[in-house]
Amino acid sequence: MLENFLESNDSLIQKALTHPSYTKENNLGALDNYERLEFFGDSVLKLFTSKLLYEIYPKAEEGELSKIRSILVSDAILAQIAVKVGLDKAIKLGPAEEKQGGRKRESNLACSLEALLGALYLKGCHQDIEDFIKEYVMIFAEDVDKHFEKYNAKDILQQYTQGVNKTLPVYKTVAVKGPAHKPVFEVEVEWDGRIIAGACGKTKKEAQQNCALEACKKLGVIN
DSSP: OGGGGTTOOOHHHHHHTBOHHHHHHTTOOTTSSSHHHHHHHHHHHHHHHHHHHHHHOTTOOHHHHHHHHHHHTSHHHHHHHHHHTTHHHHOBOOHHHHHTTGGGOHHHHHHHHHHHHHHHHHTTOHHHHHHHIIIIIGGGHHHHHHOHHHHSHHHHHHHHHHHHHSOOOEEEEEEEESOTTSOEEEEEEEETTEEEEEEEESSHHHHHHHHHHHHHHHTTSOO
């Protein structure tokens, strides 16, 4: 499984675990971090996820498959998976990024995971990639399919507000509670001159998504 590669000394694997801040602050080459592998790994992830969705939902149309895949390969889902397999502990960060909480940043975790998949593909570990996606990514598929609104509430709310008066909802972080290593973000969403909902989350993105879901429910957009 993918977890077994995290301690590998292989140069490609190590590159997949190297954040740009590490190369910059250690005066390494600009290509010695995960960015190129992440570019490639993004396509690898979508390829294998698409294959499995195609097999699991033989009667689903292209639009439905695309909708489910867009959530499965999102930073929010990938970051959760990265933490499950211990990738957050393996990433090499520069001191400044480390201090700013980069080890828990969704985008860092998602990018490194995609880079790792890209590295494994180049090494010919195709079956390992498919097995990993089956075990860690596809377990979200059924819930995403049944409760898509929960995962896509921000887009749904935006489409609704633009349809009503061509304006966008505005999200504001009103408080950050808890210890620095485990913060809880409190967010409110304002639209049409009034606050329509508030919610909390472990990240700003999660809090905004939860907030949007509450707003959609209050506005009757989602049951």
